[in-house]
Amino acid sequence: MKFYDIIALSWKNLMANKMRSLLTITGISVGIATIVFLVSLGYGLQALSIRKITAISSLTTLDVTPAQDSIEITDSVLKDFAKIDKVEKVSPLLSFAGQVTDADKKTDVVAYVVDKDYLGLQGSKTEFGGLFTKDDQIVLSSGVAKALSLEAQDLVSNKITFTGYTADKDGTLIKNEGEYTVAGIIDDTSSAFAYVPISSNFVTASTAYNSVKVKVTDTNALASVKEAVQSKGFKASSIADTISQVYQIFSIIQIVLASFGIIALFVAAIGMFNTMTIALLERTRDIGIMKAIGVRNSTVRAIFLTESFMISFLGGFCGALSGILFAQFINWVINILAKSVGGQAEKLFYTPMPIVLAIVVFSLVVGVITGFYPAKRASKLNPLEALRYE
Template sequence: MTFKDQFRFVRQNMKKNKSRLFMTVLATAIGCAFLIVLASVGFGLHKSIISDMMENQMVTQVEVFGKEDEKANMKSLTDEDVAFLENIEQVKAVTRRNELQQWPNYEVDGYEASTQAIVTHFPSEMKADFELSSGRLPEKENEVVVGYHFAKELMKGVPDGVDAYEEDGTIKKEYAYNGNLLNSTVNMTVIKNQNGKEITETIPLKVVGIAKQPGREWMRESHVFISESILKDVEAFTGVKGGASEMYDGGEIKADAEKTYDYIRVYANNVQAVTDITTQLEDKNYMVYSVASEMKQINAIFLIMKIGLIFIGTIALIIASIGIYNTMTMAVTERAPDIGIMKAIGANPKTIKNIFLLESSYIGLLGATFGTIVAYGISYLVNLALPYILKAAFEDAAPEGLMLSYIPWSLTLISIAICLLVTIFSGLRPAKRATKVDVLKAMRREV
């Protein structure tokens, strides 16, 4: 008996009791849909978090904060370290920055703001894909680039005791700066404390570029990116290393001191190279951090979560398998005469067993197909309704890119495979029973 004949025989017999078949397939479809939708929550949250990390942080970036010597003392990073890092295979760029050790006050057209100044090496920054929304890179010592939100920090004319900010944290229109910063002069005022007195120095800076807006709306970039010469001017004024307003331990400026950096960022050519670069740096006693290592931990947590959800969803399919078992048991009883005839004409017991296993598999395949279609529909509706639900519940917009339910092809295939295994296992015992039917009893419809 060929497979085609077996399949035709199964379909003919299944049509004899359509209502029972429908309920069995329905139960299997519900179980399969429950498994997929439940597990899709883990896949959706995982995808949302990883996507968010990849957009908000450079996944190819490795931050280097310092290096331990043989006595486990932390050493500052120098040009020698930069040269070593640039020669590592798969390294795209090595940026280095220093932070001005005070927050200067900035003034333009009477508007003022206080924010951090960062000494930036622009050639390496451009290799690392530092982008501008407008303007150009600095070419002269007094030229600077400002962060995208720097202008939004400027304000003036705020009366004493008046709150200048809106509920969302932005400055009220009557106090906010609305001019064009590009090519304007910004006066940076730094201070030093001398004999209990505060002395100020103003350095004029020309804004020639504005950094690109960060990837997320809630991220703020209001730094002022200054040159090494501006840092030296501030250090000359304060007499303290890093331009701090007061002397601190190790803050003495030495003419022959080696140039150091507060932190260095290494950018790999691709995500796959980050792990290898991080390992090499750790072996050389560098203190490093990369998003890739954090992603590895997150992936492990979500893997456990997804396995747990799939396991819970499988329980629903196991419950549905009880219905399949009952259906197949009744099918064996009802078809006893047919089984007797097949055995009488010399049908192999294996063939009879395969017919009933084929029937249970067919029921499982139908249930898995309909269940998958329903699961995709539910997933779509959930993601569509989620922003409205969160807005109604919390009176705030949902995070950009949030996806509660996501069904990859891998989940679909896993769910279908589990569904088929459960249904085949459910039909295994009734199929074995069919092979043991006595021919004479079957012909008398006794089994």
């Protein structure tokens, strides 16, 4: 019998009992949809965590701090770092106490003196306005605006006075004041801080910086640069370390989530096995007829296998689709809820297509395995006995 005739016959068998076929396909769909949904959730949460982490710092950046008090990060150290192979940029940070004055209002802030590259390396993003490009610009947190009783967006482009208090080598407090234009606001209402350009008069050749960001050319260079920095007596940590830990944690979460889905699919597979076995009993007479008029055993087996293949394919396809749609729906609902309480919309689900494909293939394999035994029994049936079956 030709292949498409086998498909046509299997399809007619499926259609002969629409309700049962539909229920079986639904069973498989639910199993597959559960797996797709849970795996998407796992990947989504992982991607979300990585996004949150990389928002703090970029992947190719090392955070360097002195390993002990006797060592300081000075200009000469920065030059040393810049000479290390595969180092792209070196960007220091100095923090001290300061004040921001806007008109008659005044508030205390933590001031960070950084160069223009620093905020980019850190992955900082402004909620309003942009990062500073000129030396007379400043970036504030929305916490500053709050402390000044101003709306964050109203503060952008305002001229403010910044007063910084640094200490020199002897510990004498030096007060510096300057006029700045607010370039942008970083969304952080919980703390008041200001980023001030380095070329202002807060740093001297002898300034000891608090920390320095060292950007390497690519992630492969992280290890060697890290070693070089450590050999000079500094501590270096990179976000890549954290991320690999996150990946580890999430691979465990993925397995747990996928196991739940596999249990669902297992239940569905038992249902499918049941359906195929009942279909076999129900069609015993038909099998007898087919064999009696000259349909080969191998064809009978192929018809049964094709039928279970169809069930699992339809189940897998519908399941994958509904799993993705359900994930999107849940994401939409959660985002609406989050927005209503003032939270940010996030993408909680991420469905990698190769994984979906793998899951659908998995459902096909389960389907064919499930159909194998009934198909084999059908092909082994004695036609006369099958014809006598009522």
